[in-house]
Amino acid sequence: MNSIAKGAIGLGGVGTATGEGILANHLINSKEERNLSSKLKEDKFILLNLDVSKQESDDSKWQTIFTSYEALTTDKANLKIGNLTLTSGDKNAGIKQLKEACSSLLNTQPESSDFDKNYQLASQWCVEPISVESILQKRGITYLDTTGSENSKEWGEIAKEYEKIQTEAKKPLSEVTWTQVTSNNYSANITAIKEACKKRKEKSSHQEGFSDALKEAQSWCSITSKNR
Incomplete structure (x- = not known):
């Protein structure tokens, strides 16, 4: 050759x-x-730094997460990352444990049976705290005005949509008690829906109930509600 x-x-x-x-x-x-980390970024969350060698300041976002985690998981095991239990005795050690736990969570692959569960945990404990209103805005969804007279047309349309599915046993927004509509006047119900939306807009990702508040706000409090 x-x-x-x-x-x-x-x-x-x-x-x-x-x-x-x-x-x-x-x-x-x-x-x-395709892992959990990329999904959170795609959904406009900002991941917290996972550098275990870094000592976080007292006003850091990790301190906020630590305090919330310690308080909420005391009697709610379903909010824990695995069996991770934290105490206020040594915050730096606790934050390091959280970072390590988040590092593991963020590597979860879509085919994992724990993907959805881990997504909920990671979006609560492994990202920079963000409000319902802010995360929707980052996704290109405008939160409707809940304090003034703006968006009156949109609120009217939402109230009519809400009327179609609400019943005594089913309340899409738990605080809203439907008022019987007469002469096509939805004002009382619009006010009730706006009040419920006002409560949800400031709910932060590290607080209990954020995921539900986010879904409800996107359905009933945003400019895209009429396009459901």
Whole structure:
């Protein structure tokens, strides 16, 4: 076999190896891109830093998360990341534990049976605290005015949609008690819905009930509600 042929075979081998290497890297990168971390970013959350060597200041976002985690998980095991229990004795050690727990959570893959559960936990404990109104705005969804007379047309449409599905046993917004409509006057119900939406808009991601508040606000308190 002449040297040119040998060289061609050699290059073919290199090409095959290179191709396999590129494919392997692509598969690895695709796997990383599809994990829980990427889903949270896609949903406009900002991940907290996970550097366990960094000591967080007293006014850091991690301190806020730590305080909320300690308080809420005392009697609500379902809000815990695994079996992680924190006490106020050593906040720095507790924050380090939270960072380590979040690092593990954020690597969860979509095919995992725990993906949805871990998403809920990570969106509460592993991201910078953000309000319902702010996260919707980042997603391009405008929160309707809850204090003045703006968006009156949109509120009227929402009230009519709400009327179609509400019953004594089913209240999409738990605080709203429906008032019988006469002469096509929805003002009392619009006021009730706006009050419920006002309560949800400032709910923060690290607080209990954020996920439900977010879903309800997107359905009944946003400019896109009429497009459900």
